[in-house]
Amino acid sequence: MSEPGTEESEGRRELPLIGGRILSSDCPSRALMRDITGKWGILVLVALSEGPRRWSELRHGIAVISEKMLAQTLRVLEADGLVYRDSRPVVPPYVEYGLTVPGEDVTKLLIPLLEWVGEYSADPED
Numbered sequence: 001m002s003e004p005g006t007e008e009s010e011g012r013r014e015l016p017l018i019g020g021r022i023l024s025s026d027c028p029s030r031a032l033m034r035d036i037t038g039k040w041g042i043l044v045l046v047a048l049s050e051g052p053r054r055w056s057e058l059r060h061g062i063a064v065i066s067e068k069m070l071a072q073t074l075r076v077l078e079a080d081g082l083v084y085r086d087s088r089p090v091v092p093p094y095v096e097y098g099l100t101v102p103g104e105d106v107t108k109l110l111i112p113l114l115e116w117v118g119e120y121s122a123d124p125e126d
Helices: 017-023 029-037 041-048 055-061 067-079 101-120
Strands: 083-088 094-099
Touching: 017 029, 029 041, 029 067, 041 055, 041 067, 041 083, 041 094, 041 101, 055 067, 055 094, 067 083, 094 101
Parallel strands: none
Antiparallel strands: 083 094
C-alpha cells in the first residue's frame, strides 16, 4: 500500500507536484506558493499582466495596498523570479516593473482562477 495522497486510490488522483510532497511542510515549493497566493501577490501579478507598470501606476491601480506592502510584495516576487525591476539612471528616477516569463506563465494560470472567484462570489441577486 502506498502513502495516502500520492497515488490514485479510493477515488483520489496522484498529486503531480513533486510526487505529492506539496502537502508536506518541507516541500520547497511551499514558499513560492505562499508568495504567489498571499494577500497581494496575485493582485500585483494580475496588475502587471497588462504590461510593465511604474510604481505609481501599481500603487493607484491596486485598491488599498499600502506603499510598504507594495514594496514588500514587489521585492518578494522579484526574488522569486516572477517580476523584474527596470531602473533607469535618469532625473527624475524611472523605475518600472514587469513580469518575467515565469511570471507571465503563472499569471496565465491565475486569471481563470480569479474569473471563477468573481463568478462564484457574484451577488446571487444578479
